Amino acid sequence: MIYAILRRFGQMLFVMFGISVIVFLIFFATPGSDPAARIAGRNASPEVLAAVRHSFGFDQPLYVQYVRMMEKIFVTGDLTSFVNRGWKVVPAVMDSIPVTLSLVFGAAVLWVVVSIIIGIVAAATRDSWLDRLLMALGLLGISMPVYWLGEVMNLITQSRYHDSWLFSWVPPLGYKNFSDDPKGWFLTLVIPWITLAVLYIGIYGRVLRAAIIESLQEDYIRTARAKGLSETRILLRHALRTSLIAFVTLFGLDFGALVGGSALLTEVVFGLHGIGKLTYDALQNLDLPMIMATVMYASMFVVVANAVVDFVYILLDPRLRTS
């Protein structure tokens, strides 16, 4: 088992190296474009261009350029954005990480807990009115676009009903550091968490219900009944346990993507300056160093999330431990 984990860890490093090479090649070795001009931004003076050329090693072979770039991102951390006049890229990314992580992590806790409850209740009462109601609500959650839902939430909690007793606790939009103001951190994030989680609660609840109902058809469920176990125990210890594998797969993919910047819409709607927002602004300005850093960061999170999923697989399914 330890060997399996170590091997997975090695694979992870290898994949991240591969991604960094590909991303580098796309930005710096695309034929017919001058990366120095892009990095320096529009209307850059010849002196700035020369400085960029020298600093990024564009007068040297490609592998030296790659090493320079990685050094700037990971070792010295002094990658500078020329478009934004000397803004250091790495600290900017580091500042947005806690914002995105707080948003996505809180939403993930919410959607995992709620969707597991919904999946179990719906599977246990399948084909009843309760099951149909939960599944219809799930579909509704999936159908609501997050930017629309976010704006409606803002409309209700920030303006229309903000002065009523129900929503007077909702602070103005923005992010508060957890270390400075834990209560403020929590309160500002409650509405964004709910908004982001609604979609995933719908998807995960439906997926889990289907997986539980499928595993209830298995032979080992009949064995469990023949053992004289209670229906609750059969559902929770046997059917749910074997259904969690599909659930974890989905979670790894979604969590990685969200932390990597897919929470952009939620971040924009609620004025949270996270990774998604940072990437979006960088794309608007064609800020190449910033794009490079955020893409590297995002792919790193997707890879790490997938590795974590594989570790959880190994915990959930003993069949994967020996191979």
Added chain:
Amino acid sequence: MILSVRDLRVSFRTEDGLVRAIDGVSFDLAEGEILGVVGESGSGKTVSLLAVMGLITDPNAIIEGSIRYKGRELVGLPARELRRLRGNEIAMIFQDPMTALTPVYTIGWQIAEQIRAHQNISKSKALERVEQLLAEVNFPNPHEAMSRYPHQLSGGMRQRAVIAMALSCNPALLVADEPTTALDVTVQAGILDLVRKLRSTHNSAVVFITHDMGVVSELADRVMVMYAGRVVERGSRSELFSDPQHPYTRALLGSIPPLTGEKPRRLPAIPGSPPSLLRLPQGCAFGPRCPVRYEPCVATKPDLGTATHAAACFRVAQA
């Protein structure tokens, strides 16, 4: 009598109408007795025993008749009461050991789970008992086997684990649904030995479902032959094998290759195929395939009668 089934009928509501899977099955089982239930696929042998176990969960199933376990009526018993019997006093072994165990728990955990569902004992006590049980079903290294997951064991070992699980609460009645079908022949022999040994040590009654006449001839005290949801012949093993009366039983025995003497070039087979349960003939269900049918067989269904060795056939009644 430990188990007494009277006029059991199981039907399923389907889109094409009511399917009567079991039509008036009656049998008795004494303590320590092994009853072999023989029949081809779809003859209702498994469904009738699932009904005894209360394991027919299909909401479209209708179960009628009477199933008495130690004098207590099981049909219509509340789920909670039934659960107390199941796994505790009545245990079941299933056909395919590959899929009968939950893949994510160890053998020891799964057997201990059953013990703890019925007895108020500590986890460590339960695990001690598991080790004993695994030794009893001839696991070479019972202590190590407890921490094995199902996929780490061979088919024969898994079936032994399933048997150990079934025996964990000393059941008075054991239902074995083709426990050797999915296993190869040498492993089969070991499992049959085990069933025989358990009958003598635990004095459990056993219902052994199979389509293998050879297994029945080795193991069963009494035999019940089923066809299209009805019992067509019953009797002691010696009666049935030396003097088969129903044409279907005869045909089944006739299709076993002889061990001595000249081997036939082709084994005799029963012509035709079993009838669809949706369109059973009005008379004897075996009629269309029967070599000795005559007028009465077409119009009415023959009765089994009450004799210890009996066959549901007009020809037999006539003789």
